[in-house]
Amino acid sequence: MGALMLDGNAAAGVLQEIFAVEMTTAVGTCDSCGAAGEVGRVQLYRGAGLILRCPSCEAVLMKIVTSGTRAWVDLRGLRTLQLNA
């Protein structure tokens, strides 16, 4: 378990694998504080899975655990996600 923080950028591959589109330029709105910004900009922590946190209030935006051919995605912390063509 590394407590080391990276950027949402580093999750680009996993996110594109799940959502099938480029996600680091998608704009998410934090359900906790309402701050909006690109997914590439969020705080990323890697442990057993990926935890994406809001860079403004540090609330959890998204949790992702992958295992073999399955992925579990928790999006509770995101109010909206705006995908750009």
Add this chain to the structure above:
Amino acid sequence: MAGTAVLGRLNWRVADVVEVRPETSRTKTIAFDVPDWPGHQAGQHVDVRLTAEDGYQAERSYSIASASDASTLELTVERLDDGEVSPYLTEELRPGDAIELRGPVGGYFVWDSSAAGNVFLVAGGSGVVPLMAMARQRNAEGSGIPTRLLYSARALEDVIYRDELAQLTQEDGFDVVYTLTRAQPSGWQGYDRRVDRDLLAEVAPAPPELAVSFVCGPTPFVEAVAGALVELGHEPMRIKTERFGPTGG
């Protein structure tokens, strides 16, 4: 994103090693031939996957070093002695070998050919790799976007791409400022300390002239640089960061 090729699910591709080139004592550039490579934008990365004989897999993300028009896909990898993947990539791979990779991925930390104003690139150590892709892309496009690279390395012999960077500074509007934080050659005229607010105040273009900053390096380096740029009056939304850490090994 560069066209529709990146849409859809990511697939692992087999990439053939065509060249392994030492850059410094700890870094090597590995050139791959990737059949049906869809092209990429400077600043994007790839995920590399190694599979052991027993089926164990390790996956890491590496920035692409080559410009999008290059004939081969190049990664520059720093060897982390306790890493799982980088020692294999830097010490074991030979031309003719093959690895699995997928990408390109990421659309956030990418060179913008339409930037209106100065672009400021700030590299900590091997964080220079995606920024070098940008410098190469700028050069390949014949772009006139005024671009400055601030490159922090421990010593001159740790500077990756030194000769090529010197060549690129012959182009109009591109320059490089070095700071060597641990050892300096005798007669060194450049900076000799970690990047701090005062150094950035001297080197960074003034906020009104700066379109975007790209900062890449170890997490503490990126934190310090991005924080100081904000203190100097740069808009947080115009500072793009890419942190890496031991998990990148």
